[in-house]
Amino acid sequence: MRIVFMGTPGFAVPALHALLNEHYQVVGVVTRPDRPRGRGQKTNPCAVKETALNSGLPVFQPLQLNEPEFIRQLEHLSCDVIVVIAFGQILPPAVLSLPRWGCVNVHASLLPEYRGAAPIHRAVINGETRTGVTTMLMDKGLDTGDILLQEILPIQESDTTGALHDRLAGMGAKLLVKTLYLLTGGKLVPQSQDHSRATYAHPLLPEDEVIRWESPARNIFNHVRGM
Structure with a gap:
C-alpha cells in the first residue's frame, strides 16, 4: 500500500513511526511550511519533517494544498491512501479525490x-x-x-x-x-x-x-x- 502522510506537530510522529514499523510504503510526507520559532525566531523543521528526513522520506511543504504543482506531485506519487494527523488545514476536493481508499484522519x-x-x-x-x-x-x-x-x-x-x-x-x-x-x-x-x-x-x-x-x-x- 502506497501512503502519503500529512502532519506537522509531535502528535503525528508516533503514527508515522508506526506505519514505517509495519512496513507500509510511505511514498511522501506533507507538512506545513517551516516557520520561525522561539525567542531567536529561527526557522527549524517541525517534528514530522524532522522524522521524515531522518527516515529518508521525500518531504513536500506547499503554501496552499490546491496549488497545481502540488496536485501534480501528489498524482505522480500514485498513493492508495492519504493519512492526515494534526495537519491544520481542510483538504480541498482535488486532494480528497485522489487516493483509492480515501483520506484517513486520526482525531x-x-x-x-x-x-x-x-x-x-x-x-x-x-x-x-x-x-x-x-x-x-x-x-x-x-x-x-x-x-x-x-x-x-x-x-x-x-x-x-x-x-x-x-x-x-x-x-x-x-x-x-x-x-x-x-x-x-x-x-x-x-x-x-x-x-x-x-x-x-x-x-x-x-x-x-x-x-x-x-x-x-x-x-x-x-x-x-x-x-
Missing part, C-alpha cells in the same frame, strides 16, 4: 464531540472524565467525515494536557494501523456522524490563558491542567 476526540483544533486542551479544561481517538474518512467539512474506528481513554484527575497528548498520540498510532488493515481488507463499514451531537474545540486564544479567580476551585484546577 484526538470521540467524534462528533470536540471537532476542531484543540480537542485535548478543551476536554481537560471542561473537566471531561473521558476522551479518545477517532479514525474517519475525510470529507470537505471540519471533522465531519464518516467514522471508521474509535477507542475510549479515561481522563484521570491528575492528567494534564501534555500527559493526555502523549497517551492519545500512542493510541492513535495503533488505531491507525488497525484501521488501515481492516479498511483495505473490506472489513470496515464507515458510520455517519450524528451531527446533532457535535461540539467544537476552538483554537486557544491569549485570553484563554487568563485564570478567572472568581471561578469555582474545580474550574480553576481544570483550567490550569488544561493549559
Whole structure:
C-alpha cells in the first residue's frame, strides 16, 4: 500500500513511526511550511519533517494544498491512501479525490464531540472524565467525515494536557494501523456522524490563558491542567 502522510506537530510522529514499523510504503510526507520559532525566531523543521528526513522520506511543504504543482506531485506519487494527523488545514476536493481508499484522519476526540483544533486542551479544561481517538474518512467539512474506528481513554484527575497528548498520540498510532488493515481488507463499514451531537474545540486564544479567580476551585484546577 502506497501512503502519503500529512502532519506537522509531535502528535503525528508516533503514527508515522508506526506505519514505517509495519512496513507500509510511505511514498511522501506533507507538512506545513517551516516557520520561525522561539525567542531567536529561527526557522527549524517541525517534528514530522524532522522524522521524515531522518527516515529518508521525500518531504513536500506547499503554501496552499490546491496549488497545481502540488496536485501534480501528489498524482505522480500514485498513493492508495492519504493519512492526515494534526495537519491544520481542510483538504480541498482535488486532494480528497485522489487516493483509492480515501483520506484517513486520526482525531484526538470521540467524534462528533470536540471537532476542531484543540480537542485535548478543551476536554481537560471542561473537566471531561473521558476522551479518545477517532479514525474517519475525510470529507470537505471540519471533522465531519464518516467514522471508521474509535477507542475510549479515561481522563484521570491528575492528567494534564501534555500527559493526555502523549497517551492519545500512542493510541492513535495503533488505531491507525488497525484501521488501515481492516479498511483495505473490506472489513470496515464507515458510520455517519450524528451531527446533532457535535461540539467544537476552538483554537486557544491569549485570553484563554487568563485564570478567572472568581471561578469555582474545580474550574480553576481544570483550567490550569488544561493549559
